[in-house]
Amino acid sequence: MRPSWFSPTRPTAAGRVRLRWPDAWLPWLIALPIAWALWPGGLPNTADGRVHFIRAAEMIHTWQDGVWLPRWAENLGFGLGIPLFVYAPPLPYFLTGLLHLAGLDLETAFKGTWLLGLWTGTAGAYHLGRSRLGWRAGVVAATAFAYAPIQLRELFIQGNQAQYLAWAFAPWAAWSLIRIFETGRRRYALTLALALTGTLLSHNAAALLAMGMVAVLGLTLSGVTRSLRGLWLSVGGSVLGLLLSAWFWVPALLEGQYVHLDKIVASDFRQRFIPLEELVALSPPLDTGAINPYFPLTLGAVQVWMAALGAGVLLAWGVGRLLRPGSSWTGIRLEKLDGGSGLFFVAFSLFCGFMALAWSEPLWDLLPFLEFFEWPFRWHGFTALGLSWLCGLALVGWSRLLRLPAAAIEGATMLCVLLLMGSALVNLYPHKLAPNRQEVTPADVVRFEVRTGAVGTTSLGEFNPIWIEGALQDSPLVQDYLAGRPVDRLAGALPDGAEGEQLLNRAQEHRFRLRLPQPATVTLQLLYFPGWVAWVDGEPVAVRPQPGTGLLAVEVPAGEHELWLRFIDTPLRWMADLASAAAWLLLAFWVGLALMQRRPLSWPRRRLQIQGPTWGQVASLLGCVLLILGVRAAFPDRFRLESPPDQALPASRPLRADFEDQIRLLGVDPAPETAWPGEAISLVAYWRALQPLETDYAVYLHLDAPDGQTVATTDLRHPGDIPTSDWATGLYVRSPFRLAIPAEAWPIRYDLHLGVYDPVQGRNLAASPGSQWGASVGQLWVMPAHGSEPSAGLWARFGEAIQLVDVKYDLELSALVLYWRREGPVPDGLSIFVHLLDDQGVVLGQADGVPYQNLYPPDAWWPGQVVEDVRALPHVDVARTAAIALGVYELGSGRRWPAVDSQGQPLADDALLVRIHP
Incomplete structure (x- = not known):
């Protein structure tokens, strides 16, 4: 060639x-x-680094027990064991283990x-x-x-x-x-x-x-x-x-039905797409205060x-x-x-x-x-x-x-x-943890799960065996691990009068001596999974999961026996091993x-x-x-930020809202002021722990109507994908939110609120200065998605800023449809009157208020937005109704705003008369 x-x-x-x-x-x-x-220095302080560090440590623990190609992680699942290495690719942990064996x-x-x-x-x-x-x-x-x-x-x-x-x-x-x-x-x-x-x-x-x-x-x-x-x-x-x-x-791939792989997708990919401008942007300096x-x-x-x-x-x-x-x-x-x-x-x-x-x-x-x-x-x-x-x-x-x-x-x-x-x-100044030369013991592995809730080193428990009902939250073995005692897998397993002794407790092998006065089902503190086999006095016996708990259960006859458990490859795993070999x-x-x-x-x-x-x-x-x-060493301040302990310099809108004495909101990158129904908006919050936290708090972003009703919400179990118990008090956490606007949301002004709550107790943390909805972080106007377009023109003007651009009558609903527009600022406290008059000008009925069930007053209208105002008319004698009077007035004084017609001529009684003939 x-x-x-x-x-x-x-x-x-x-x-x-x-x-x-x-x-x-x-x-x-x-x-x-x-x-x-x-x-x-120490390891970079990354979101997932600790998880992979723990997995590598668990790989080494299995090697120490003589299992060089493990599939079972003995210490995960609060010590009950998790089939982690059946599903988690092992090469990174093999490499770390080999370097560790080399003396590092x-x-x-x-x-x-x-x-x-x-x-x-x-x-x-x-x-x-x-x-x-x-x-x-x-x-x-x-x-x-x-x-x-x-x-x-x-x-x-x-x-x-x-x-x-x-x-x-x-x-x-x-x-x-x-x-x-x-x-x-x-x-x-x-x-x-x-x-x-x-x-x-x-x-x-x-x-x-x-x-x-x-x-x-x-x-x-x-x-x-x-x-x-x-x-x-x-x-x-x-x-x-x-x-x-x-x-x-x-x-x-083929044994995926034995675990909860359906939970492996923690979030919708539609919320994770990247804006085009971000895709081709230069990287900004990293903030060492975060x-x-x-x-x-x-x-x-x-x-x-x-x-x-x-x-x-x-x-x-x-x-x-x-x-x-x-x-x-x-x-x-x-x-x-x-x-x-x-x-x-x-x-x-x-x-x-x-x-x-x-x-x-x-x-x-x-x-x-x-x-x-x-x-x-x-x-x-x-x-x-x-x-x-x-x-x-x-x-x-x-x-x-x-x-x-x-x-x-x-x-x-x-x-x-x-x-x-x-x-x-700008990316070569990583924030690092303090150097720690201590080995990660099995107790440290369990302590990690207890502290973070990442059971099996995953946040959703996707590698938990399917025979467990609900989430795996604790086990009797935790206290043994944390106290440094030998792990007792017979805890609570024996009936009254029975005795047992644990002879061997290794990564994928356990032996017990049992004395039973009568036949019994022995349920060990060990999760069942295909691959566990048992022998009683050298004779194979069946194992099964205990309903509900998923613990491994074995039928043992009366008398003194030796129970031997081993985790071996299933026929499918043997065939795969042979093909690879x-x-x-x-x-x-x-x-x-x-x-x-x-x-x-x-x-x-x-x-x-x-x-x-x-x-x-x-x-x-x-x-x-x-x-x-040389440039990196000589000019670090040119390529990185360093926010003070109680500030978040990247926040475009600084705030200060404390949630009790636990968490402080330092600022936000606010959401856009307008959005369309069905669209998603983004907001970034900056948080700081006010003290070392033991509870893993969750946070939320609410879209609230003026009457306090929440119409949309998004919750983050771990803000910034970092449990709050891991937050350092001197650093802030950046927490992006993405909130989907409901397709049926009314086109009105909403309030955005951030809050903090304890997901275990279901309790909201009170926000200073005492808002029942958390901290207010802005307002959002939802624009009209569709509907009847008003005809071009102007019917009347009220004051200098409020226009009535169209009037229609809906015969089926027996409702008047008004189209308003605000062209400038107006004071609050305004309302709209709709009076049904007879031929003498006597009021037969009225439908006063502001659009959308009194939730959207004129001072809240987005400038230039055409506001559709549907008014159900009172049940009166239609034959006696000669006209409908429309206008704007002040709630406090009842004074009507000056009204002129489309030609600029003043209207009598500051009201536009509309004649409806259904």
């Missing part, structure tokens, strides 16, 4: 690819500022896993760009990927280590596919299989997206290269990846603009081929493989970015499984991959288009690196055979050597990295 023009090449005598030594270290150098921000304390090992993910993703993006575009493009692509805002948000703010690690394997999967179609060699099918295995064992949702990416990219490259061998190798590599990881994903500082879900403005330039290169190439086939008048010559890859990454980036926007809602509803992704920003990890390749293309493509000399190309490369790293400086053995055999032949794995006999960077060029990149580190 002819080499791409992007990759300077030369033939070698040996015929092998030999990377220069500096080239192998470039990913480490590129990632150095991120690692420098991560490594010193658990905290350092946990950071080490983050660093492995950082290097894996950076190196993958580098080699993806380098393989066809050259090392300079690889450097830019790796920088764009590693410093993508979503990557740094996951690392320093969100803390979902599993998702971060899964994203890191995606560049390797794309690189493997391109190499498969470039060389047709089997070794790249192997790297594809390993990349997919890493993704499948890291994060379930990301794995589904990665499989979709591999399928579409493989079909695209197959179509442009017409390589049947490449297609079969890509399919084979994908199947091998599925087999290598089948021991995990097959049980997780527990969860604002971090927009942006793709990165620099990445987006550079990728757009890369797409322009592809456009110029396409135009050139269209206008002058076979020529290179634009200076760009691309092979089919490069063009196909480029078109894929353009379409892929646009599609993934589109899926994060509200415009994609029909696709979310149409495509299967997407509702389980829950967070549209999950697509960002893959969007960052496509953008990073296009950023590399932009560098080399425009260098060629502009015919830059070599020195200018070097300068452009370093400028791109500085722009990408510099735009991320066979795949790993096949892989080991193939690698061993190649090693015995003492030659590189399937390298082609004739090959071109891709030129790597010189030491001088590496020194230039090192200078850029050192410059970024």
Whole structure:
């Protein structure tokens, strides 16, 4: 295959690819500022970091009991056990455990896993760009990927280590596919299989997206290269990846009916879409005075603009081929493989970015499984991959288009690196917890569940066995754990007169000696789940769940017996294990055979050597990295905020409302003043704990009518996704709300109130200065959604600001429909009179008041809004009704406002007379 023009090449005598030594270290150098921000001090104070830390600790606890491939987490579920590792991909916790076994304390090992993910993703993006575009493009692509805002948000703010690690394997999967179609060699099918295995064992949702990416990219490259061998190798590599990881994903998928996976979606994805302006925004400075500082879900403005330039290169190439086939008048010559890859990454980036926007809602509803992704920003990890390749293309493509000399190309490369790293400086000041070198004991695991309510390390209990009725809230074992006593799984299990002794209590194995005066059902403090088997004196006996509690129950005959319990694989798990074992053995055999032949794995006999960077060029990149580190150290105040203890500087509207002596509202980013029925509004609240909190309070945002009736509400169980018991008193919490306006909401003015309540006791916390509805945080006008449009014109004017623009009569309702409009400010205390008069002017009946059942007085009308006012007329003798008098008056004095007709002529008695003939 002819080499791409992007990759300077030369033939070698040996015929092998030999990377220069500096080239192998470039990913480490590129990632150095991120690692420098991560490594010193304690762990970043992230939303999900503690959850993954606890899971890693629980993995290590099972290893200490000799179970090296666990499926059961003994200490979770308040010590009753949870089948966590049947459903939670285990690779992040394996890596932390291996680093811990190597001698690192658990905290350092946990950071080490983050660093492995950082290097894996950076190196993958580098080699993806380098393989066809050259090392300079690889450097830019790796920088764009590693410093993508979503990557740094996951690392320093969100803390979902599993998702971060899964994203890191995606560049390797794309690189493997391109190499498969470039060389047709089997070794790249192997790297594809390993990349997919890493993704499948890291994060379930990301794995589904990665499989979709591999399928579409493989079909695209197959179509442009017409390589049947490449297609079969890509399919084979994908199947091998599925087999290598089948021991995990097959049980997780097919045994999902044993847990509450229907609860895994905690919120509606429709509330999580990202505004377009946020998608392409620059990241603002992070506030060190916040527990969860604002971090927009942006793709990165620099990445987006550079990728757009890369797409322009592809456009110029396409135009050139269209206008002058076979020529290179634009200076760009691309092979089919490069063009196909480029078109894929353009379409892929646009599609993934589109899926994060509200415009994609029909696709979310149409495509299967997407509702389980829950967070549209999950697509960002893959969007960052496509953008990073296009950023590399932009560098080399425009260098060629502009015919830059070599020195200018070097300068452009370093400028791109500085722009990408510099735009991320605001994200390199993570808020960290105090260093803690203590190991996490089983008691700490249980204490975490008790304190946070995250039973089984999940907030909704989705991994709880289905045989538990209701939520798992406590167990008799908690006191044993917290007091440091041996765990007694026989607590409350034996009938009167029976005796029992616990002989063995390990992660997936328990033994007891029992003395029973009569046959009995022994219910252990252990949750039932398929895989638990029991023997009494060596004879197998059946186990079953106790109704309601879900505890494991065993029938034991009278007398003295030894009861032995073990958690083993079900037949389905055994089959999945065997399939994976066979795949790993096949892989080991193939690698061993190649090693015995003492030659590189399937390298082609004739090959071109891709030129790597010189030491001088590496020194230039090192200078850029050192410059970024120097700026970060010298000017921290330029790239971060620091709110005082009792303020939230990012809040656009400061407030001060205390909810008893527990929580203070510091301010809000208010909602818009107007909205339409069926629309959703956003509001951000800033809270601070006034003292260390033991209760996990919830907060709400209410949309209240003027009469106090709540017409819409949204509650947050954990404001900012952080339990209030975890709030530090010196820091604030940013809590975004999204409130849906009911489609049937009247088009009137509503009040917005924020409140705090105890979800366990069901008690609202009183707000100072004593509002029964919480703290008032603004007003909202709901605009009319539809209805009869008033005719153009003016019927009458009352005072200087109130207009009557139309009058209609609804025969079916026997109601008068008035259309009002306010053009300027008016005082409060106004009302509208509707009098039915006979031919002598005598009032036969009246229907005074303001629109919408007296809830919308003129002073509350939105300026310019046409207010529909439906008045049911009193039951009077229609034959005697000669006219209806309309006007505006002051409630206190009864004085009518001056009225003029459409021509500006004063009206008698300051009233408009309307004659109705039904």
